[in-house]
């Protein structure tokens with residue numbers, strides 16, 4: 001009997017130990033979602049000049065440049081430099097209420 005009880009206790013301890021990292025992850029995610037208002041950042045956009053109508057919009061300029069470079073390479077077999085892409089970027093300032 002005693003052996004059986006200690007097994008249950010062990011199971012409870014394991015369940016507790018396992019639940020801790022899950023809670024930790026949840027908090028981390030909540031923090032990430034709590035970014036300072038992204039809508040206040042200017043919106044960058046680039047439209048591909050080819051008839052493919054590829055357009056990327058992002059608040060993150062580096063992400064935008066990377067996306068366009070990847071598109072140009074895979075769809076047009078073009079190697080674009082950061083400068084080439086930046087020359088195509090249109091900036092739309094965030095609207096202030």
Ligand SMILES: [Zn+2]
Pocket residue numbers: 048049050052053054071072075076
């Ligand atoms: Zn394109």
